[in-house]
Amino acid sequence: MSTASLPIDFADVAAAAERLRGVAHRTPVRTSRTVDERSGATVYFKCENFQRMGAFKFRGAYNALARLTPGQRRMGVIAYSSGNHAQAVALSARLLQVPSVIVMPHDAPASKLAATRAYQSGMPGSEVVLYDRYSEDREAIGRRIAEERGMTLIPPFDHADVMAGQGTAALELIEDVGALDALLVCVGGGGLVSGCAVAAFARSPGATVWGVEPEAGNDVQQSLARGEIVRIETPQTIADGAQTQACGRLTFPVMRALVKGVLTVSDAQLVGTMRFFAERMKMVVEPTGCLAAAALIEGVIDLRGQRVGVIVSGGNVDLPRYAQLLQS
Numbered sequence: 001m002s003t004a005s006l007p008i009d010f011a012d013v014a015a016a017a018e019r020l021r022g023v024a025h026r027t028p029v030r031t032s033r034t035v036d037e038r039s040g041a042t043v044y045f046k047c048e049n050f051q052r053m054g055a056f057k058f059r060g061a062y063n064a065l066a067r068l069t070p071g072q073r074r075m076g077v078i079a080y081s082s083g084n085h086a087q088a089v090a091l092s093a094r095l096l097q098v099p100s101v102i103v104m105p106h107d108a109p110a111s112k113l114a115a116t117r118a119y120q121s122g123m124p125g126s127e128v129v130l131y132d133r134y135s136e137d138r139e140a141i142g143r144r145i146a147e148e149r150g151m152t153l154i155p156p157f158d159h160a161d162v163m164a165g166q167g168t169a170a171l172e173l174i175e176d177v178g179a180l181d182a183l184l185v186c187v188g189g190g191g192l193v194s195g196c197a198v199a200a201f202a203r204s205p206g207a208t209v210w211g212v213e214p215e216a217g218n219d220v221q222q223s224l225a226r227g228e229i230v231r232i233e234t235p236q237t238i239a240d241g242a243q244t245q246a247c248g249r250l251t252f253p254v255m256r257a258l259v260k261g262v263l264t265v266s267d268a269q270l271v272g273t274m275r276f277f278a279e280r281m282k283m284v285v286e287p288t289g290c291l292a293a294a295a296l297i298e299g300v301i302d303l304r305g306q307r308v309g310v311i312v313s314g315g316n317v318d319l320p321r322y323a324q325l326l327q328s
């Protein structure tokens with residue numbers, strides 16, 4: 001098995017780690033005796049809910065923006081996102097003094113909208129453009145604005161620099177805790193899991209990488225089974241960061257080569273895991289951020305006796321919504 005034919009390799013992840021040094025947080029790794037006892041495994045949570053802007057997406061966005069030419073930086077960047085990628089691009093653009101246009105669904109969590117606008121404030125040529133996620137095609141809107149304004153489109157997952165940047169989360173985890181037997185990673189479009197799988201393949205080759213999707217939106221599980229990218233309707237799930245209809249043309253071959261399989265969890269299992277993180281580990285984790293942990297905590301997969309890495313992908317959730325979910 002070689003990664004030579006894949007869209008990214010370990011050198012790309014290592015180069016991203018250099019670019020992110022001193023800019024991204026090296027997020028903490030947390031453990032829980034309760035989780036270890038219940039699962040029979042030794043579990044390491046890589047807590048990207050403590051990353052800048054509250055999710056791992058900062059890694060990929062900053063890595064992609066840092067690689068733009070001076071000319072591209074002057075014209076600015078555009079991104080479409082249901083939330084965290086928006087904030088990640090807006091913050092990275094601000095840090096690198098690049099104008100940004102962010103295309104967001106009109107029903108995106110208010111906290112994510114507000115945070116994105118706050119990162120753009122005082123940056124000339126920067127704005128949020130809203131669209132309807134059930135009737136409009138955000139990719140088409142993004143492409144049109146990119147053409148009209150000469151901006152560089154930064155996709156949320158299907159981009160080599162984005163994937164490589166996301167992989168630095170797993171790289172840090174393995175550097176900090178040593179080799180793993182298994183790594184659980186949530187899957188939306190597959191940027192995070194593909195970068196992490198490339199890092200694990202190089203630095204912990206014995207590790208089995210599992211993706212975790214919402215039950216309502218298991219397009220990657222279907223795609224891996226079918227051997228081709230399967231497109232689904234926008235899934236109705238509380239995991240708003242994983243409401244993707246299809247994975248990417250670049251992420252798919254990486255997942256196919258390096259991801260053992262995809263597990264699914266229900267919204268109820270996500271809520272159970274959110275509650276566990278709040279009560280036991282004192283962490284606010286958004287529903288999508290609970291996907292990977294839920295597979296283990298809710299007993300979807302048995303990893304008894306193994307050293308297991310779990311990526312906790314983000315913590316951005318409107319507090320009223322969070323409170324409502326915890327009461328359900």
Ligand SMILES: *Cc1c(COP(=O)(O)O)cnc(C)c1O
Pocket residue numbers: 055056057084085156157166186187188189190191192193241242286288289313314315
């Ligand atoms: C974007 C996102 C995901 C999904 O990541 P992909 O790279 O699209 O697979 C998972 N969790 C959170 C918190 C996210 O913001």
